[in-house]
Amino acid sequence: MIRARLFIRNDDVWTLDKNFRFFFDLAIDRKLPVIYAVIPGKMEQGLIRFLCRAKEKTPGLLDIVQHGWLHVNHSTNGSQKYEFGESRSFQRQREDIQRGLKQMRLAFEDHFMPAFVPPFHGYDERTLRILEQENFQIFSAGGRKPQIKSRLVELPSRISFSRYDSQKVSINTAGEMMAMLVRDIGRRPLSGIVTHHADFVTAASRKELTQFFSIVEALKNTKEWRILLFSDLWGK
Ligand SMILES: [Zn+2]
Numbered sequence: 001m002i003r004a005r006l007f008i009r010n011d012d013v014w015t016l017d018k019n020f021r022f023f024f025d026l027a028i029d030r031k032l033p034v035i036y037a038v039i040p041g042k043m044e045q046g047l048i049r050f051l052c053r054a055k056e057k058t059p060g061l062l063d064i065v066q067h068g069w070l071h072v073n074h075s076t077n078g079s080q081k082y083e084f085g086e087s088r089s090f091q092r093q094r095e096d097i098q099r100g101l102k103q104m105r106l107a108f109e110d111h112f113m114p115a116f117v118p119p120f121h122g123y124d125e126r127t128l129r130i131l132e133q134e135n136f137q138i139f140s141a142g143g144r145k146p147q148i149k150s151r152l153v154e155l156p157s158r159i160s161f162s163r164y165d166s167q168k169v170s171i172n173t174a175g176e177m178m179a180m181l182v183r184d185i186g187r188r189p190l191s192g193i194v195t196h197h198a199d200f201v202t203a204a205s206r207k208e209l210t211q212f213f214s215i216v217e218a219l220k221n222t223k224e225w226r227i228l229l230f231s232d233l234w235g236k
């Protein structure tokens with residue numbers, strides 16, 4: 001049996017809709033820890049209450065981290081989307097990050113884990129400098145490496161459950177996810193999976209997510225697979 005260390009991050013959390021509840025319940029019923037990346041400028045009161053209660057009840061099963069500010073695309077060249085990047089000055093980026101951080105602290109208090117997930121996985125050197133200044137500890141983007149040094153702990157999510165082919169979103173099968181995961185596990189000490197609960201709309205896609213989570217649950221129960229939160233890695 002191969003040994004593995006991995007984390008599951010779920011992005012674009014802001015409202016308690018059916019898709020979110022489906023995803024959340026599926027993970028918590030199987031005792032799978034998930035890092036929830038919350039959009040501070042959009043999050044609703046019901047969602048805040050729900051996550052606070054969940055964190056109090058089962059602190060080892062979720063982390064609450066910051067996902068940008070409003071999740072707005074500011075890219076001007078039309079190719080690579082980003083909320084933080086080239087077209088945005090240091091000042092503008094800092095305003096948004098600080099506003100988001102303030103909202104996250106107000107809403108979640110000690111339940112907030114100082115980790116940052118940049119929307120669309122876009123960022124530049126300025127973004128990282130601001131996050132350092134604001135005392136973020138963990139930075140989680142995608143697999144692309146822009147080679148910017150920082151003192152943040154970088155924990156990228158290289159494996160995405162959603163596939164983006166020419167603006168169309170589709171969902172990998174559980175089998176495809178396992179294949180990608182096993183390949184990644186062989187390559188590095190920690191593998192990151194990113195999910196978007198809003199993409200699991202059809203019965204077929206939900207079946208794949210259910211199957212994938214059930215396999216991971218079984219592997220977790222063998223104790224050879226460890227599913228980690230950022231707070232486990234950070235020791236918070
Ligand atoms: Zn996002």
